[in-house]
Amino acid sequence: MKERVKPSKSSISRRSFLGKSLAVGAGTIGAGLLANAPTALASGGLTAGDEAILRLLAAAELIEADLWQQYNELGGIQDPEVPGGTGSPAYTAAIQVLDGDMPQYIHDNTDDENTHAAFLNAYLESKGAEPVNLDQFRTLTGSTATGVNPDLVGRRLTNLTQLTVDTSFWTRYRSDSLNPDFGDTLPQAVPGLAAGQFPAIPRNDGDLTPPDHLQAIANTAGFHFAWIEQAGTSVYASLAQRVTHNEVLRILLSIGGTEIMHFQTWHDKAGNAPPLTDPTNGLVFPDLNADGELTQTNLIMPEPTIFLNRRFPICSIIRPTETDGAAARAINGFIADGLFIGQPPAFVALLRQLIEAADHARHGGGGR
Numbered sequence: 346m347k348e349r350v351k352p353s354k355s356s357i358s359r360r361s362f363l364g365k366s367l368a369v370g371a372g373t374i375g376a377g378l379l380a381n382a383p384t385a386l387a388s389g390g391l392t393a394g395d396e397a398i399l400r401l402l403a404a405a406e407l408i409e410a411d412l413w414q415q416y417n418e419l420g421g422i423q424d425p426e427v428p429g430g431t432g433s434p435a436y437t438a439a440i441q442v443l444d445g446d447m448p449q450y451i452h453d454n455t456d457d458e459n460t461h462a463a464f465l466n467a468y469l470e471s472k473g474a475e476p477v478n479l480d481q482f483r484t485l486t487g488s489t490a491t492g493v494n495p496d497l498v499g500r501r502l503t504n505l506t507q508l509t510v511d512t513s514f515w516t517r518y519r520s521d522s523l524n525p526d527f528g529d530t531l532p533q534a535v536p537g538l539a540a541g542q543f544p545a546i547p548r549n550d551g552d553l554t555p556p557d558h559l560q561a562i563a564n565t566a567g568f569h570f571a572w573i574e575q576a577g578t579s580v581y582a583s584l585a586q587r588v589t590h591n592e593v594l595r596i597l598l599s600i601g602g603t604e605i606m607h608f609q610t611w612h613d614k615a616g617n618a619p620p621l622t623d624p625t626n627g628l629v630f631p632d633l634n635a636d637g638e639l640t641q642t643n644l645i646m647p648e649p650t651i652f653l654n655r656r657f658p659i660c661s662i663i664r665p666t667e668t669d670g671a672a673a674r675a676i677n678g679f680i681a682d683g684l685f686i687g688q689p690p691a692f693v694a695l696l697r698q699l700i701e702a703a704d705h706a707r708h709g710g711g712g713r
Contacts, residue, residue, distance in 0.1 A: 391472050394706025395593045398584050399469055401672050401703035402597070403477040404696065405580065406462035408679060409573060411483075411502035413455035416566065419492045419546050421451035427459070433492035435553045436546070439563035443617040450614070454570070454607055461600050468596065482692045490547040503684045507542040510535070510568050510682065514575045516639050518612070521659055524651050526667040534640050537628045538568060542683055545569045561623035564630050568618065569682075571611035576678055577604035582663050583671030587706045605663065609645065616642030672703035 391399075417423065418430025420440045432448075440447045466476035479502055487493065487501035515534035523529035533539045544552060545566040553559055581601025588594050620632040633640040649659040665674070676696050679685065685692060 390590075391474070391593070392589045392706075393702075394708075395588050395590055396469070396472070396474055397699075397702035397706050398588055398672075399465055399593065399596075400474075400477055401676075401699045402581070402584070402600075403462060403465040403469065404479065404699055405577070405675065405679075406458055406465060407477065407479050408503060408684065409577070410455070410458040410462045412505060412573070412684065413451070413458050414497075415487055415493070415501065415503070415505055415546060416451050416570075417455040418494055418497075419488065419490065420448060420563075420566070421455060422448050424452070427452050427455045429494040429497065431492050433490055433547060433553070435559060436490070436492070436563065439559045440566065442560065442563065442619060443567045444614045447614065450610055451570075454574075457603055457607070461603075464600075465596075479692075482688060485687045488546050489549045490552065491550055504686045504688075505546045505569075505684075506544045506548045507683045507686045508538075508545050508565065508569060509540075509542055510538040510545075510565060510572055511678070512536075512538055512568055512572070514572060515568075515612075515615075515633075517664060518575075518647050519639050519641070519644050521648050521650050525665045527651060527655070532639070534633060535568060535630055537630075538565060541626070541628065542686075543626070543628055555624055557621050558623050558625045560619065560621060561626075561628055561630065564618035564621070565628075567611070567615040571608060571615045572682070574604055574608035574611055576675055577601070578608045578663055579665050580671055580675040582666045583668045583674075584703065584706075586666075586668040587671075587703075587708050589709055613645045616645070670704055672700045676700050 414427075414429060417427050419433040420437050421427065421432075423430050423432060437448060440451075444450070469476050483500045483502050485501040485504050486499050487497065487504070488506065489498055512534040513531040516531040517523070517525065520529075520531060523531055525531070543565050544562050547553055547559070547562060552562060578601070581597050581604055585594055585597040585601065588597060616633065618630055620630050622629050631640075633642050638644060647661045647663065649661045650664065651657075652660045652662050652664075676699070680693065680696075
């Protein structure tokens with residue numbers, strides 16, 4: 346097993362974190378986590394805009410690393426590379442209905458997100474900036490099913506038990522005439538997932554039966570995997586248009602490319618989710634091959650669609666890639682997904698500060 350450089354343990358002290366704070370309800374959140382009032386040139390030669398974008402992405406990767414860790418503990422491969430948990434044989438078997446190699450893919454995606462978070466924070470530190478640290482918000486219970494790491498129960502950052510999964514990405518990548526960058530709205534592939542709150546991991550051992558309930562949880566996970574990674578695919582491509590330094594651009598293109606590979610993998614596997622109705626809550630997974638090309642499961646290559654201007658020929662592209670509001674679009678998607686149910690208002694307020702700073706970054710300039 347190859348050796349890994351461990352992520353730095355250094356982080357913002359509580360004093361620093363709470364230093365320059367703003368009121369949020371009855372509590373406060375620290376502005377020390379974020380850049381101080383941005384200037385044209387921030388830490389270590391980075392522009393304020395580049396630093397703000399890297400901070401936003403570091404936070405996003407910490408969030409992704411946390412949720413993928415939970416998936417890996419129950420349905421992936423637990424090893425020295427991605428330790429923690431002992432697996433849930435029943436959940437793993439349900440996940441493998443989508444593809445026999447799912448545990449390996451879950452493991453590798455988890456490993457990738459861990460390295461993304463560690464690298465981005467290390468790079469910020471190398472430029473004299475403080476790394477992003479969300480540890481004080483690791484307070485959610487998460488699953489208590491057999492197989493999770495008991496030491497992390499009550500220490501999760503994200504909630505995978507009450508998800509509202511937007512499956513319009515499925516139809517978006519199959520449409521040749523609609524693109525959200527033009528304000529278009531695409532239909533849901535699995536309407537039920539967007540209309541309620543559902544677990545993507547067993548909440549406890551009671552979720553391991555009946556079989557169609559457990560399979561519905563695994564199906565939810567399959568679509569959630571793809572949803573998470575399509576969001577990463579778009580946010581890196583969108584924010585890359587705002588950075589100034591070539592090295593920062595290289596970082597976004599290099600990490601963003603792996604998000605694309607993740608999305609393509611999960612996009613393919615979600616199509617193998619068997620049609621069923623969860624007997625415990627009525628959630629319906631339809632036969633996606635029964636309603637034409639807009640939901641056809643094997644159409645996983647991005648369908649050419651409108652790009653930049655409707656008068657141009659259609660083109661196969663990632664979408665959306667509109668840069669205005671890109672950070673808000675990504676993080677608000679996480680919020681709508683239910684990932685932060687149970688987090689205090691201070692956590693969402695902190696994310697909104699990160700959003701504002703990143704979305705005010707400008708190529709060739711700073712921010713505000």
